[in-house]
Amino acid sequence: MSVDLSTSLGSLHLKSPTATASGCAAAGRELAQFGDVATLGAVVTKSIMLKPRSGRPTPRMAETPSGMLNSIGLQGPGIDSFLDKDLSWLTSNNVTTIVSIAGNNVAEFGQLARILRDVPGIGGLEVNISCPNVESRGQVFACNPVSASEVIDTVRAEWTSTAPILAKLSPDVTDIVEIAGSVINAGADGVSMINTLLGMVIDVDAMKPMLGGRTGGLSGPAIRPVAVRAVYQVHAAFPEVPILGMGGIRTGHDALEFIAAGASAVSIGTVVFGDPGAPWRIATELGNELEQRGYSSLREVVGLAHKN
Amino acid sequence: MSHAQQLTSRIRSIEPVGEYFHIVFEAPTIAEFVEPGHFVAVAVGGVGSGMLLRRAFSIHNATAGDSIEVIVAAHGQGTQWLTAVSAGTEVDIIAPLGKPFLLPTRPVGCVLVAGGYGAAPMGLLARELRDRGCEVEVILGAATQSRLFGVLELTRDADNVTVTTDDGTSGLRGRVTDALPDALARINGQAVYACGPMPMLKAVAEVSKAHGAFSQCAVEESMACGIGVCMTCVLPVVGDDGVTRMVRSCVEGPCFRGDRVRWDDVNTVPVDAFGAPVQGGH
Ligand SMILES: Cc1cc2nc3c(=O)[nH]c(=O)nc-3n(C[C@H](O)[C@H](O)[C@H](O)COP(=O)(O)O)c2cc1C
Numbered sequence: 001m002s003v004d005l006s007t008s009l010g011s012l013h014l015k016s017p018t019a020t021a022s023g024c025a026a027a028g029r030e031l032a033q034f035g036d037v038a039t040l041g042a043v044v045t046k047s048i049m050l051k052p053r054s055g056r057p058t059p060r061m062a063e064t065p066s067g068m069l070n071s072i073g074l075q076g077p078g079i080d081s082f083l084d085k086d087l088s089w090l091t092s093n094n095v096t097t098i099v100s101i102a103g104n105n106v107a108e109f110g111q112l113a114r115i116l117r118d119v120p121g122i123g124g125l126e127v128n129i130s131c132p133n134v135e136s137r138g139q140v141f142a143c144n145p146v147s148a149s150e151v152i153d154t155v156r157a158e159w160t161s162t163a164p165i166l167a168k169l170s171p172d173v174t175d176i177v178e179i180a181g182s183v184i185n186a187g188a189d190g191v192s193m194i195n196t197l198l199g200m201v202i203d204v205d206a207m208k209p210m211l212g213g214r215t216g217g218l219s220g221p222a223i224r225p226v227a228v229r230a231v232y233q234v235h236a237a238f239p240e241v242p243i244l245g246m247g248g249i250r251t252g253h254d255a256l257e258f259i260a261a262g263a264s265a266v267s268i269g270t271v272v273f274g275d276p277g278a279p280w281r282i283a284t285e286l287g288n289e290l291e292q293r294g295y296s297s298l299r300e301v302v303g304l305a306h307k308n
Numbered sequence: 309m310s311h312a313q314q315l316t317s318r319i320r321s322i323e324p325v326g327e328y329f330h331i332v333f334e335a336p337t338i339a340e341f342v343e344p345g346h347f348v349a350v351a352v353g354g355v356g357s358g359m360l361l362r363r364a365f366s367i368h369n370a371t372a373g374d375s376i377e378v379i380v381a382a383h384g385q386g387t388q389w390l391t392a393v394s395a396g397t398e399v400d401i402i403a404p405l406g407k408p409f410l411l412p413t414r415p416v417g418c419v420l421v422a423g424g425y426g427a428a429p430m431g432l433l434a435r436e437l438r439d440r441g442c443e444v445e446v447i448l449g450a451a452t453q454s455r456l457f458g459v460l461e462l463t464r465d466a467d468n469v470t471v472t473t474d475d476g477t478s479g480l481r482g483r484v485t486d487a488l489p490d491a492l493a494r495i496n497g498q499a500v501y502a503c504g505p506m507p508m509l510k511a512v513a514e515v516s517k518a519h520g521a522f523s524q525c526a527v528e529e530s531m532a533c534g535i536g537v538c539m540t541c542v543l544p545v546v547g548d549d550g551v552t553r554m555v556r557s558c559v560e561g562p563c564f565r566g567d568r569v570r571w572d573d574v575n576t577v578p579v580d581a582f583g584a585p586v587q588g589g590h
């Protein structure tokens with residue numbers, strides 16, 4: 001193929017524009033049966049916390065039209081086991097890895113950054129300040145510009161590595177541009193968007209919410225227009241800031257919308273559940289879409305929809 | 309262990325059996341790797357479908373170099389689509405998935421217990437066990453006769469089949485567990501294999517334990533991915549170290565030791581589970 005699909009997120013060079021979305025590919029290993037993980041733009045790992053975490057009760061998912069709700073609640077093994085078992089696998093397989101971190105409070109984000117800053121093999125840090133599956137809305141740091149910038153400020157202060165810090169944003173806010181501005185001011189090198197939207201499905205036979213956690217995060221193609229809008233708005237306000245775009249990407253055509261709106265690369269989430277080969281397939285399709293339109297590189301298309 | 313393979317499969321046939329459907333998928337490269345208890349994840353709704361998630365089915369039969377078969381209860385939108393398409397339709401499948409049933413290394417008496425379409429994997433299992441010299445008793449139960457599956461097939465593949473129905477329309481009136489102690493006694497049963505609804509699995513695990521038999525239960529948890537990446541399919545299981553963890557039924561199961569699953573705590577996160585919320589914490 002003649003189209004150059006390489007791209008970058010700040011100082012991080014990506015050989016391919018498609019990454020896995022956090023929480024949708026674990027730590028990459030399971031996907032290795034479906035393709036060579038080292039050829040992906042990046043694996044963005046499931047958000048890791050300081051301590052092991054059991055997550056929320058089941059049922060944890062409900063399928064919805066062109067999407068799904070999940071209430072996983074950040075189940076994970078904790079940072080020590082992650083470094084030992086997951087990151088080591090990624091590193092030894094030459095996978096470009098963006099580590100997603102989540103904390104119960106601002107200090108925990110700082111501790112995680114301190115632990116990770118000297119670990120070799122980390123291409124970037126995605127700071128998940130937007131997980132909706134927590135007990136209180138007060139923990140969704142990305143819903144408030146002050147708490148969002150506190151987290152990023154703290155991470156920035158600890159982060160001595162040159163790998164970029166990406167702040168992961170929630171669309172469940174009145175003005176995502178304001179939140180983006182606050183995290184950029186606090187030192188984020190880029191933004192990842194969007195996380196899931198808070199939703200609910202009710203089981204009308206049991207007459208109660210379907211999910212064990214009652215509410216859950218909505219993802220999949222159903223949210224794609226919301227995500228494209230968010231990327232477009234933030235790119236318009238901060239054209240120099242790299243964006244990792246996500247939300248319902250299913251095809252190369254979908255990915256191209258995000259690139260044109262201003263994303264430099266994209267993450268594939270929910271669609272991986274139905275099609276584990278999707279991150280590779282979508283990169284190929286994106287190349288074809290670009291070629292058909294006469295472009296020779298992905299970079300020249302980033303944010304192009306703003307010019308017209 | 310073999311890799312799961314993703315492939316476009318042609319549906320060779322779809323036939324109604326009682327309240328269920330028997331579907332044959334052409335899967336020449338997959339079939340030889342299938343072991344009893346493995347499952348297949350099938351994409352539903354066709355290209356561009358609004359149903360993003362695969363439907364998981366326990367593999368009923370596998371013919372090396374040719375095909376795999378499943379039994380489908382059309383109780384949702386996705387399974388209704390799958391059972392209504394015509395033979396020849398191409399669908400995307402991934403198999404074999406999951407950990408299969410653990411098989412005894414010595415020829416011991418085995419009792420296979422299934423509820424409704426939970427009988428799907430039992431023929432494959434019964435044949436495998438008999439090949440290993442095990443004596444095999446089967447107990448098939450359902451609410452009513454039309455929801456029984458596999459009676460004829462298992463009569464051929466096992467040494468003895470007992471049928472139970474809640475309403476007495478076929479076999480003994482009652483539950484599968486009512487027939488379990490006798491079946492165990494008849495063949496000096498050492499191992500029990502079960503597949504069916506959670507309450508049945510719990511009861512089977514308890515009765516097996518009370519009679520000193522080892523049990524293996526195939527659970528049916530809702531799954532978003534089937535390949536271990538999403539964490540939706542978890543249930544509390546006690547590990548070799550005595551610690552309860554929320555484990556993924558798609559990769560660490562679906563077949564679990566019956567005495568290790570915390571049946572009463574399914575759909576909860578037990579307070580003593582690894583990583584459970586602590587007071588005042590998350
Ligand atoms: C089951 C599931 C688990 C997720 N877990 C995380 C997570 O741990 N951290 C995070 O930042 N985002 C998480 N997300 C959000 C995704 O990374 C992504 O932002 C969102 O789902 C939108 O993209 P999609 O529509 O392609 O899935 C999760 C999404 C799903 C569906």
Ligand code: FES
Nearest residue numbers: 534536538539558
């Ligand atoms: S169904 Fe996704 S991890 Fe089991």
